[in-house]
Amino acid sequence: MNKIEQKHKQVIDFYIKNADKNVVKKLSRYFREGLDAYGCDRKKEEAQHNRWLKEWEEDMTTKDFLDFGDRLVATGKYEEAHCATYFILSGKNEFTPETFERIGKWLENGIQNWANTDALCMSVLSIFIFEKIVQPKDFSGWTSSPSKWKRRAIPVTFVEAIKKGHQADSYLKVIENLMEDPEEDVQKGIGTFLREVWKNDPEKAENFLLKWKEKCGRKIIHYATEKMSKTDRERFKRTKK
Known part of the structure; x- marks a missing residue:
């Protein structure tokens, strides 16, 4: 032994x-x-x-x-x-x-x-x-991992960077590759990350969400917008077809 x-x-x-x-x-x-x-x-x-x-x-x-x-x-x-x-x-x-x-x-x-x-x-x-x-880009290869936990790890780690005052742009470039992830555990992580971005830069976070709101998982929207007013949250509902 x-x-x-x-x-x-x-x-x-x-x-x-x-x-x-x-x-x-x-x-x-x-x-x-x-x-x-x-x-x-x-x-x-x-x-x-x-x-x-x-x-x-x-x-x-x-x-x-x-x-x-x-x-x-x-x-x-x-x-x-x-x-x-x-x-x-x-x-x-x-x-x-x-x-x-x-x-x-x-x-x-x-x-x-x-x-x-x-x-x-x-x-x-x-x-x-x-x-x-x-660098944030070094997490890019993780976005295609078969493990939802490895994919979730990307936004959860990025949350810590945003809390430390890092600018969001380089992190958002990586997150874009996860925005259509079907797993709720990943979506919750993404939503939490975007909520943290929103606290520091509401315009950037909202523009990003508006770009993706028709395609991304609903848990992303739910978590990302939960600190917004009811009126503001309405903007991120999917367009009825």
Whole structure:
């Protein structure tokens, strides 16, 4: 058994020991497609994450944590995917474009719900944008991914950039390739992104929505316009045929 297998066993043993069906039942309400989870108290989990990282700091490199992350997300377990996100943050100072692509594969090879996706976007993938390791255009290849979670990751990551005051134009160019995506989970992410753009630049967001309102999914419109007045929202209804 190599060191990653040993550490994975530690992770599994911890979660089995601290599994709680009531926690799973409570969490499952937020996942319409179901949730594969152990059910662990979040505070207890976070404390254990910190202990693991301290214990492993001399033993695990960023590459090791990438390999470990591959293994963790492949199980499909909610908490193990959360571990992968938390652990890889310890190597953020060594992130490269290759790291970006490697982490992106987690969204095709195991991550299978909105919560794990969004946590990865907000805490990890956003770093690649903020530190200029990648550009918005580097997400373009993700728009054709067979995984709806990888496609959702694009607008959810971009939300963080807009919140930081980034100009929307380069992000909108990538989002255009997703505007006819049929998956509601992707549409919700896009709508949230456009709502954030609207807060900073209403004219730009509204012109973009007017361009797409006849073709894009309705969840995009719903989420993008929910902070507008009722009168303003009327402008983005589809034309009756």
